[in-house]
Amino acid sequence: MNEEKKYEEALAQLEAIVRKLEAGECDIDEIAAQLKTAQRLIKFCQDKLTKTEQELLKIQADRN
Numbered sequence: 001m002n003e004e005k006k007y008e009e010a011l012a013q014l015e016a017i018v019r020k021l022e023a024g025e026c027d028i029d030e031i032a033a034q035l036k037t038a039q040r041l042i043k044f045c046q047d048k049l050t051k052t053e054q055e056l057l058k059i060q061a062d063r064n
Contacts, residue, residue, distance in 0.1 A: 007048045014041040 017038045020026055026034055 005044065007045060010041045010044050010048075014038055014045070017041070 017034050021031065021034060
C-alpha cells in the first residue's frame, strides 16, 4: 500500500468495496480478493489514525 495515499482515499476505496459486497456484485473468486484488499485498507486507516493521535498527544504535551 502506498504510504502517500491519503486516509480519505483509502476510506473511500473501503466504502466502495463494502457497497459492492453488500450489493452482491462479486463472484466467489472476487470476494476473497476484495476482502484481502479491504483488510489492507483497514490496517492502513487504523495506522494513519494511530499516528495522527500520537502526533496530537505530542503537540498537547509540548504545549503544557
